[in-house]
Amino acid sequence: MTPAERLLMAAKRCEIDDLEHLTAACDIVGDISRFVHALQKERGASNVYLASQGRRFAERRHERIAECLETERALRSSLEALGDTAGRPATNARLLKRIAFVWHALDGLQTLRSAIEALQTSPDNATQSYNQLISALLSVVFEVADTAGDPEVTLALVAIFHLMQGKELAGQERACGAAGFTSGEFDDAHRQLLLHLIDAQQRCFDICLEFTTEEGRQQWQHEMPARTLAGIQQLREMACGDTTLPESATTLGETWYDLTTRRIDAMQQVEAYLIGELSSLCLAKTLDARRSLSCQGDLGKQLDEASPGVCQQLVELFGGSATQELGEVTARVVGSSLNRSLVELMRAQAGRLESLSDELENTRRALRERKLIERAKGVIMTHRQMTEEQAYAFLRKMAMDQSKGMAEIAQTLLGLSDILAPPALKATP
Numbered sequence: 001m002t003p004a005e006r007l008l009m010a011a012k013r014c015e016i017d018d019l020e021h022l023t024a025a026c027d028i029v030g031d032i033s034r035f036v037h038a039l040q041k042e043r044g045a046s047n048v049y050l051a052s053q054g055r056r057f058a059e060r061r062h063e064r065i066a067e068c069l070e071t072e073r074a075l076r077s078s079l080e081a082l083g084d085t086a087g088r089p090a091t092n093a094r095l096l097k098r099i100a101f102v103w104h105a106l107d108g109l110q111t112l113r114s115a116i117e118a119l120q121t122s123p124d125n126a127t128q129s130y131n132q133l134i135s136a137l138l139s140v141v142f143e144v145a146d147t148a149g150d151p152e153v154t155l156a157l158v159a160i161f162h163l164m165q166g167k168e169l170a171g172q173e174r175a176c177g178a179a180g181f182t183s184g185e186f187d188d189a190h191r192q193l194l195l196h197l198i199d200a201q202q203r204c205f206d207i208c209l210e211f212t213t214e215e216g217r218q219q220w221q222h223e224m225p226a227r228t229l230a231g232i233q234q235l236r237e238m239a240c241g242d243t244t245l246p247e248s249a250t251t252l253g254e255t256w257y258d259l260t261t262r263r264i265d266a267m268q269q270v271e272a273y274l275i276g277e278l279s280s281l282c283l284a285k286t287l288d289a290r291r292s293l294s295c296q297g298d299l300g301k302q303l304d305e306a307s308p309g310v311c312q313q314l315v316e317l318f319g320g321s322a323t324q325e326l327g328e329v330t331a332r333v334v335g336s337s338l339n340r341s342l343v344e345l346m347r348a349q350a351g352r353l354e355s356l357s358d359e360l361e362n363t364r365r366a367l368r369e370r371k372l373i374e375r376a377k378g379v380i381m382t383h384r385q386m387t388e389e390q391a392y393a394f395l396r397k398m399a400m401d402q403s404k405g406m407a408e409i410a411q412t413l414l415g416l417s418d419i420l421a422p423p424a425l426k427a428t429p
Helices: 003-051 058-083 091-106 111-118 122-146 151-183 188-211 214-223 226-240 245-296 296-304 312-315 327-334 339-384 389-402 406-420
Strands: none
Touching: 003 058, 003 111, 003 122, 003 151, 003 245, 058 091, 058 111, 091 122, 111 122, 122 151, 122 312, 151 188, 151 226, 151 245, 188 214, 188 226, 188 389, 214 245, 226 245, 226 389, 339 389, 339 406, 389 406
C-alpha cells in the first residue's frame, strides 16, 4: 500500500468515527424528544391543578410526573455518555455547555414540583419554569444540528428542531388555555399570548415541512386529527374573543387539555417518525463508509478519480479555465504553504456571499408576502365593510381554519377577487 493509499484509509477511518459519534449525538435527540413530550404533559396538568387550587388533576399530575421520571433517567444516561466523549468530532464546547446547563436545570425540577404540590406558585410562574427547562433542552438539539457535518443529516435535524420548537409552542398554548378555561377568564395579556403562540407555532411547522422529506410531509398530513383540530379552533375563538366566558366555561379546562393533548400526541408521532428517518440515515451512511473502507483494492482508483488539483481549484474560484496562465506571482502562491488557507478563505467568502444572497431572497420573499397580505386586507375591508384590524383577524382566522400560511390565503383570495369582480372594476394591467 502506497503512502497516499494509507492516508486515504486513515481519512476513511476518521469519517467513520465522525459518523458514529454523530449517530450517538442524534440518538440523544430521540431521548430529548421523549422527555420533553412527558414534561409538556406534566406542565399542562400542573396548570390545571394550580388554576383549580388543587381540586382537579391531582392524580393525573402524579401520573405525568412518573412518566417524566422514567424518560428523565434515560436522558441523563445519554447526556452523561455524550459528555464522556469530550474532544470527539460530535462534541464541541457549546454543546457541552448546553448539556451542563440542562443537567443543572434537571436538578432543580423537584423543587418546582414541590412548590406546585403545595400551591406555593402561580400557573404563570410554573409555566415559565417549565418553559426555561424545555428551552434549554431544545438548545441541545440545535447544537447537535449545528455540529453535524453531513448536509443530509443537518437538513433532517433542522426539520426535527423546528417541529420540536413548534410542538413546544403548542404545549405552551395548551398550558395557557388550560389555566384560562379552568379559572373562567382570559385577560388581554393571555389572549394576546394565545394569538402569538398560534402564529409562532405555525411558522415553525411551515419550516419543518419545507426541510423534511416527502414521506415526512405525508406523515404530518396523516397524523393530524381533523375533528380534534376543529374542536380546538372553536375553543381558540372563545378564548381569544372579546366576549366574557360563560360561567360554565370553567368545565372546559379539561376539554381543552384533552383536545390539545391529542393534537400534541399526533405531533409526537410525526416527531418519532422523523427521528426514525434520521437514525436510518445515519446508519446507512455509516455502513456505506465501512463498505468503502473494506474495498482496499479500489484505493488507487479512488485517488485517480479524486477532486481536481489545488491549482485547478484556484483557477475555477476565479472563474477561469484550466489553460489560463496564472502568472509567476500566482504560481508562487499556489506552491506555497499558504495555499490551503487561501483556498479555504476564498471558499468561505463564497459561502458568505451565498448566505447573504439567501438572506436577501428571504427578505424579498417576506416583503412579497407582506404586500399580498396588505392587498388582501384591502379587498376584505372593501367587500365586508371591516376595519383594518378586523380584516387582519378575518384573514388570520381563514389561514388557521385551513392550516395554511396567511400569504397563501391572501394569494388565493386576491385570485378569486380578480375572477369574481365585474370587468369594469378590474384594474388595468
